[in-house]
Amino acid sequence: MENINWGELPFGYFKTDYNVRCYFRNGVWGEIETSSSEYINIHMAATTLHYGQECFEGMKVFRGKDGKIRVFRWEENAKRMQRSCEGVMMAPPPVDLFKAMMIKVIKLNEKFIPPPGMGASLYLRPLTIGSGPQVGVKPASEYLFMIFAGPVGPYFKEGFSPVDVQIVRDYDRCAPQGTGHIKVGGNYAASLKPAARAKQEGFSTVLFVDSKENKYIDEAGPANFFGIKGKIYVTPNSKTVLPSITNMSLRTLAEDMGLKIELRAVLVEELADFDEVGACGTAAVISPIKKIVDRESGKEYTYCCNGNAGPVSTKLYNTLKGIQEGEIEDKYGWNTIID
Numbered sequence: 001m002e003n004i005n006w007g008e009l010p011f012g013y014f015k016t017d018y019n020v021r022c023y024f025r026n027g028v029w030g031e032i033e034t035s036s037s038e039y040i041n042i043h044m045a046a047t048t049l050h051y052g053q054e055c056f057e058g059m060k061v062f063r064g065k066d067g068k069i070r071v072f073r074w075e076e077n078a079k080r081m082q083r084s085c086e087g088v089m090m091a092p093p094p095v096d097l098f099k100a101m102m103i104k105v106i107k108l109n110e111k112f113i114p115p116p117g118m119g120a121s122l123y124l125r126p127l128t129i130g131s132g133p134q135v136g137v138k139p140a141s142e143y144l145f146m147i148f149a150g151p152v153g154p155y156f157k158e159g160f161s162p163v164d165v166q167i168v169r170d171y172d173r174c175a176p177q178g179t180g181h182i183k184v185g186g187n188y189a190a191s192l193k194p195a196a197r198a199k200q201e202g203f204s205t206v207l208f209v210d211s212k213e214n215k216y217i218d219e220a221g222p223a224n225f226f227g228i229k230g231k232i233y234v235t236p237n238s239k240t241v242l243p244s245i246t247n248m249s250l251r252t253l254a255e256d257m258g259l260k261i262e263l264r265a266v267l268v269e270e271l272a273d274f275d276e277v278g279a280c281g282t283a284a285v286i287s288p289i290k291k292i293v294d295r296e297s298g299k300e301y302t303y304c305c306n307g308n309a310g311p312v313s314t315k316l317y318n319t320l321k322g323i324q325e326g327e328i329e330d331k332y333g334w335n336t337i338i339d
């Protein structure tokens, strides 16, 4: 294993030994290539640079106390990448290719998989780009699918502690019938300005409202929103929200815990009725929220009155993390062990 200060790792880029790549040319995917370069050499007219033909995924690999290496629900990432590719007219990498490249990049960088108990993991970043040239607005005829890997620490340094979030109404991350449901770069470009402003104003992230009516809760920055109301787990079913694999898993666990699941439109005013609220995604699993401030009206919604996450969020967080790290029985078969 590498000599790294695992406990101090940020959630950021970390150079490792290898990445894997595969080109789609003349209508077919080629051989898997291994590279130790951090750079890609692409045509200056590549469609990814001009017309945003790009999508990506984010997933984590854990080393358990039993020494086993686990990847969580990778098929869902593979399928979501296919949907993202189709959404911006790129060639979707087949699931088997995704799997082979994922296993290869994990094995090649095995020494960078953090030891258990540090809150750290090996983050995988699969991406597909239009690498072929076009000048007219058209899809490319060549694509590059690659996966790089790097060890990361927890998303929030504070760990599982509640954060403050700002509701924004003067920026939209995507159009009502646009690309919010797929993981394409443009959505993230559109979110950078409001997110940077929210940070400057003392918030961890933003809460977007729907861009058509400005009434309903949409995404919580680069994560899904959920709220707990008594024995009900509520999460938006908006068409502009990315179907989060974490949220999907939390819903299964919540049901297991006896909660009812409501996938529906969530009015901003309903924030006043929730006992617990949080953002969920691969990076942090759950970020409990202690305060939501509506930037426009100044209205505040507060939670976590004792300063800690609520009991339901805490149980969900510990259970999902426990499954991912091999500490709790994986009864749904979500983990793939990499031998």
Ligand SMILES: Cc1ncc(COP(=O)(O)O)c(C=O)c1O
Residues within 6 Å of the ligand: 058, 219, 221, 222, 223, 224, 241, 242, 243, 244, 245, 246, 247, 280, 281, 282, 283
């Ligand atoms: C916009 C957005 N929503 C939600 C999520 C959470 O999805 P997942 O749980 O699959 O990581 C992400 C992260 O991938 C995201 O970027």
